[in-house]
Amino acid sequence: MLTGAPAATSIPKATQDRIFAAAKRLNYRPNVLARSLRRGWSMTIGVLVPEVSEGYTTLVLSGIEQGLVRDGYCYFLLSHHHHEEMIARAQTMFAERSVDGLIAVDTPLHHAPQLPAITVSCPVMHEGITNVVLNEKRAAELAIDHLAGLGHKRVAVIKGQAFSSGTESRWQAIRHAAERAHLVLEPKLVVQLEGDQVGHEPGYFATQRLLASNARFTALFAFNDIAAIGAVRALREAGLRVPQDVSVVGFDDVQSAAFQNPGLTTVRQPLRTMGILAAEAMVRRIKEQVPDPARQILVDPELIVRESTCPPPLRGSR
Template identity: 65%
Template sequence: MSQDGTNSTGGRQKPASLATIAKHVGLSVAAISRVLNQAPAAKSIPKATQDRIFAAAAELNYRPNALARSLRHGRSHTVGVLVPEMSEGYTTLVLSGLEQGLLQSGYFYILVSHHHRPELIARSQALLIERSVDALVAIDTILESHLPVPTVTISCPDEQEGYTNIVLNHRRAAELAIGHLVGMGHRSIAVIKGQPFSSDTAPRWDSIAAVAEEHGIQIDERLVSELEGDGPSHEPGYFATQRLLAAGVPFTALFAFNDVSAIGAIRALREAGLRVPQDVSVVGFDDIQSAAFQNPGLTTVRQPLKTMGMLAAETVVRQIGTQTDYGHAKQLQVDPELVVRDSTCPPPRKN
């Protein structure tokens, strides 16, 4: 066998078993297992012997069965993660915090995208359980069945038995955005709602309508447009704004469901000959990384998405490690903040 682990025919050597290593070094399989698995009992074996065992394992291309070891210890140190899709914005920011939190605690994750297809969500849950994940984190995903592992959901407004749910304070978000626009003098405000399948659509719209009414503004139904399709691009916001413009009802401000749709909205407004913000102010939602680099910089409601991901990791690892009773629903609410940039200003003066 050569130094790179290939045999005389040039192929990769077949991984050795514990029995092969035991025969090679003249020790029992039990002793080999204790050393390679770093069991407490291995401390009784001299260091020189342990070094010889590790050297033989490397020479013979031994590969431990991680899954079998995890099952013996009752942990796989992996977490299953369900997301609608992967794109710039909401999901990637939540995942960045989740990943950081899990890695700091010595956990890896298996990521599955389901594109809001119920049958794929069900299959994904079964697949993750089959792979012995220690817990599950579901982002903007409605879970129909209860899982036998600790489960944390993010942005699922309905409390579900047995899950810890991390949600945004949508009421506060509406107060920040609507209050900002009304404070500058806007009264005719258009709204782009999210798709029906998004968990945030209903609570966000309900909060916007309620806060607007408290300010004495009844949002005209002709100034409400809904995102269509499940694509994570700017196009849904672009087409939703075109429908608003086609309705023929003047508006001086637009509050979009997210930053991605707000960017599409700005394109549609400009194509219609309207200036942002001089003619129409635009407010987004999320504060994705590119929001500050738009022209103009996008005023937006910042969700602490990375913090939400880290909170999910901290919660699920704690439940795994302490074997706490996770059979009771618990909701953790986080607060947004308003980031004011250049896409909003007072409405144009009437002549």
């Protein structure tokens, strides 16, 4: 009865009240481990992420947590900081703790995990693993078409770090979108986030390199919102106004994007929804005990237009 078993409804109300009173007096707690052993499930999931920081990972995690808690699961969280040996070690640690499955977020799994697994934005597909991914092609088109529609012809791009699983696919999507919009992406207007930091500094320094090249551009499309916020700081320090001199577009729509000055125009990834979808797929995979064929759950982005974009100045910017 204390575990919520359906058969407990047949116990008389007076008896139930006495049992609950005794349990409260004795500080009784159900043995979760014993219950999980009886079921054959631990009701825990291992979640593997690059790091826990503002932006992408935090929002995906909030969705994963929401989806798992709703089905009575809890989770262990490990950050691998892009070290391959830590990715492999984390999977061993999860298995030793008898988790029921693994959710890997923005993590390259070069070998198929032994545990039932669901991935979010992972570049490598494995048999039996569902991957929740953004429609990168559509995302790039939304941003590039917005800038081209405003009249921008010289667009700078800040690519993601080399270790990020989304860097190459997003760059290829941006190139395709630019070609479709008849924009030429000049090599000197393309820079990459460097280092392994996850704050605003990589975007700040990448924009400083763009400015130091003296290449003229009227708009900038950053790999993520965190980099875009750093870019705005660098532009202002160089005496440029956003958006009057340079329009800036981010990616993700983190919670602080709307509260920047100016508010950041960005491509919204439904990150919390992606986390929920991953959690739901994980629970379904565990309950059904049958591996899915390798497949993708494709989610669509949305362009959020705020105050960081406008038509280019008549004479252009830098």
